[in-house]
Amino acid sequence: MRWAKPMDSAAWLGLATGGVLGGAYAAWQLRSLRRQQLAQQRGEPTNWTRQAVDSVVRIGLLVVVLALVVMVPADRLHRGWLAGAVIVCYTVPMVMRVRWMLKRTEQDKRQQ
Secondary structure, three states: OOOOOOOOHHHHHHHHHHHHHHHHHHHHHHHHHHHHHHHHHOOOOOOHHHHHHHHHHHHHHHHHHHHHHHOOOOOOOOHHHHHHHHHHHHHHHHHHHHHHHHHHHHHHHHHO
16 A cells, blocks of 8 residues: 655646745845844944835745746646745745854853
């Protein structure tokens, strides 16, 4: 008796597309966080309008891309695998970054 059936091409395409979208969005978000951190280290004041505009643009483009992906027929792209891959590929780098930031903050507090 078989417990799992092999993934079809729609599932693989959903997984690959979701991985690319989630990874690209995470990289874009991490780049923005790095830019903000460098500005803080240089002592520059926080530019809230720029951060708000950057966030709106990132979210807007993600929504547009996902809307375009939804237009692909379900038999060619499995949406469950797409959503799962986007979530995993976005969440993992962000969680690792937050953990790194918390660890760094603890080290800075110990040194003071």
